[in-house]
Amino acid sequence: MESNKRTRRAVVTHCSKCGDELTEANATRRAGSHVWRSHCDPCRAVRRRALHDAQEAAKRIMLTRDVCDICKRPETAKRNGVVRLLNKDHDHQTGEWRGLLCSRCNQAIGMFGDNVHIMRAAIEYLNNPPGLLLLED
Numbered sequence: 001m002e003s004n005k006r007t008r009r010a011v012v013t014h015c016s017k018c019g020d021e022l023t024e025a026n027a028t029r030r031a032g033s034h035v036w037r038s039h040c041d042p043c044r045a046v047r048r049r050a051l052h053d054a055q056e057a058a059k060r061i062m063l064t065r066d067v068c069d070i071c072k073r074p075e076t077a078k079r080n081g082v083v084r085l086l087n088k089d090h091d092h093q094t095g096e097w098r099g100l101l102c103s104r105c106n107q108a109i110g111m112f113g114d115n116v117h118i119m120r121a122a123i124e125y126l127n128n129p130p131g132l133l134l135l136e137d
Contacts, residue, residue, distance in 0.1 A: 015040040017047075068102035077103040 012035065014021055022036040028044075029036055039047065066074050068086060077084050086100035092114060101109070112118045 012036045012038050015043055017043040065100055068105050069099035070101060070105040073102060075102045 012022065015027070016038045018040060020026065020040050022040060026040045026042065027036050028041060037044070065086065068075070069089075075084050075086050084103060086102060087106040089098045089101045089106055089109070090096060091098060109119075112122070
């Protein structure tokens with residue numbers, strides 16, 4: 001005769017990574033269940049970030065570079081007294097990564113709204129400033 005007994009898993013009460021007790025404040029229950037997930041929220045966040053970084057590295061090889069892809073200079077902007085890492089620039093419509101930029105170049109592209117036509121107009125302005133024509137008259 002076959003038994004209808006279900007095997008029960010041990011009730012998870014502590015994070016399997018850090019050992020902290022799982023509570024409403026630091027953990028999430030499984031969807032549609034009263035059972036806690038096996039990791040606390042901070043440990044899950046670290047795991048998700050590591051997974052994202054691993055997927056990104058697998059998707060494209062990110063060469064370690066110390067200079068901006070546009071101005072070819074190293075980053076100089078600081079945060080909390082430490083020079084920042086180069087920004088991972090991406091297309092805001094497609095999400096595709098484009099390269100590594102210093103804070104100044106990244107902000108400049110952002111100020112132009114990633115609009116190539118406006119950037120070309122800015123280049124034309126720098127090459128042929130209309131104010132010089134007014135001074136020649």
